[in-house]
Amino acid sequence: MQTNALTHRLAAEADLPALHHLMKRAMTNFLPDFLEPEQVEASFEIMGVDSRLIADGTYFTVFDGDALAGCGGWSRRETLFGGDHTFGRNPRLLDPVGEAARVRAMYTDPDHARKGVGRLILKLCEDAARAENFTRAELAATAAGVPLYKACGYAPMRAWDEVTSTGVPVPLVLMGKGL
Ligand SMILES: CC(C)(COP(=O)(O)OP(=O)(O)OC[C@H]1O[C@@H](n2cnc3c(N)ncnc32)[C@H](O)[C@@H]1OP(=O)(O)O)[C@@H](O)C(=O)NCCC(=O)NCCS
16 A cells, blocks of 8 residues: 555535546446446436535545545535435534544545555544544445445444435445544
């Protein structure tokens, strides 16, 4: 794993076009190893940019030199997964006493896979959530995300199929970790 060349900063609204592009590349490249083609297509309904995270200052971008290598963040709000277009948004603020911070929308550009980008973003998220007194983090993992989260200490809690508007079941796993 090589992390030395990686730098990071909070995402800004001006990053939105690049983030959309990166997410599409990540999903198109990584999901087919784990899902059927119709599930990859359906995943676009329940994944993508959540601009609320950018507005909240809880979304990170990671660069390898000048290249955007990945993005991901955390949230002090109830929404567990999905993009701006995904149904069931809930902006309620979580109570750090008894509720888990969310880890959200992790994507690595395929040209920068397995360089520790995901691992770095998780650490940034965990440190930031801890600084706001959260003692636990939880997330809804895609099949493609499970190996990263397991490697970083997240334990599976519950698995389910999220059925999209086209009737396609997409497997997700609720995972969690003490901070
Ligand atoms: C999940 C994702 C963000 C991982 O990004 P990454 O930057 O390549 O991950 P890292 O380099 O930090 O990996 C850290 C560790 O996680 C594990 N890991 C990550 N990707 C893996 C894979 N495809 N297969 C097996 N293990 C994997 C490994 O243990 C790895 O350590 P190693 O490289 O030293 O063996 C990336 O694959 C992705 O964008 N997937 C598509 C979008 C998605 O599904 N995101 C998750 C949303 S919940």
